[in-house]
Amino acid sequence: MRNLLFLFLFGGVFFLMGCGPKIYEAPGVEAMAASHSVVAIIPPTVTIQGRKKDDPDALLLAAEQDTYTFQREIFSWMMRRKQQGRIRGVEFLDVESTNAKLERAGYTLNSRILTPQEMAEALNVDAVITSQFNTTKPMSEGAAVALGALFGVWGNTKETSVNMSIHDAENGLIWNYDWIAGATFASPETLVDALMRNASRRNPYIIR
Numbered sequence: 305m306r307n308l309l310f311l312f313l314f315g316g317v318f319f320l321m322g323c324g325p326k327i328y329e330a331p332g333v334e335a336m337a338a339s340h341s342v343v344a345i346i347p348p349t350v351t352i353q354g355r356k357k358d359d360p361d362a363l364l365l366a367a368e369q370d371t372y373t374f375q376r377e378i379f380s381w382m383m384r385r386k387q388q389g390r391i392r393g394v395e396f397l398d399v400e401s402t403n404a405k406l407e408r409a410g411y412t413l414n415s416r417i418l419t420p421q422e423m424a425e426a427l428n429v430d431a432v433i434t435s436q437f438n439t440t441k442p443m444s445e446g447a448a449v450a451l452g453a454l455f456g457v458w459g460n461t462k463e464t465s466v467n468m469s470i471h472d473a474e475n476g477l478i479w480n481y482d483w484i485a486g487a488t489f490a491s492p493e494t495l496v497d498a499l500m501r502n503a504s505r506r507n508p509y510i511i512r
Contacts (some may be wrong), residue, residue: 328480337508340430366442373444377496420471
């Protein structure tokens with residue numbers, strides 16, 4: 305039963321579901337992705353479960369640190385694939401420009417007031433990549449410092465769930481990848497690498 309995949313058709317779109325990741329692809333996703341020239345990676349939403357003794361405000365600060373770490377790691381992963389020739393025809397807006405333009409448009413981590421399509425318009429890009437990370441501990445060194453503890457005090461994170469989406473500037477959501485990792489990760493680099501390697505099997509930007 306673990307290897308069975310169930311196909312559900314609903315409203316012209318489909319989900320692939322099973323014991324592995326859940327994937328959504330809009331009709332014509334490959335063609336829409338191929339038409340994109342510039343894509344921006346939005347700062348992820350990060351939630352850290354932490355420990356009972358952790359200060360909630362410190363957890364929020366740590367999550368903010370992890371947000372920018374994950375954003376940079378996703379951008380770096382994409383750029384490495386471009387250098388390897390596995391992504392063609394699309395450029396990725398650098399993280400600094402993305403965050404500065406979003407802030408000028410009124411979008412911050414504490415005030416996420418824009419929809420993905422509004423963000424794409426504010427950034428003047430063809431699509432945006434959004435994501436949500438749920439972890440049991442801070443993943444970046446800066447986040448651990450924010451909690452007043454040395455990185456590694458928590459050990460490896462026990463379980464992490466990640467949801468990643470591509471939103472076309474005109475058509476909205478065109479791709480979604482929902483992933484729960486049972487493996488342990490000691491750093492943001494290893495977590496993002498595992499996520500992106502798994503997601504790349506169906507990511508419309510990756511040449512397979």
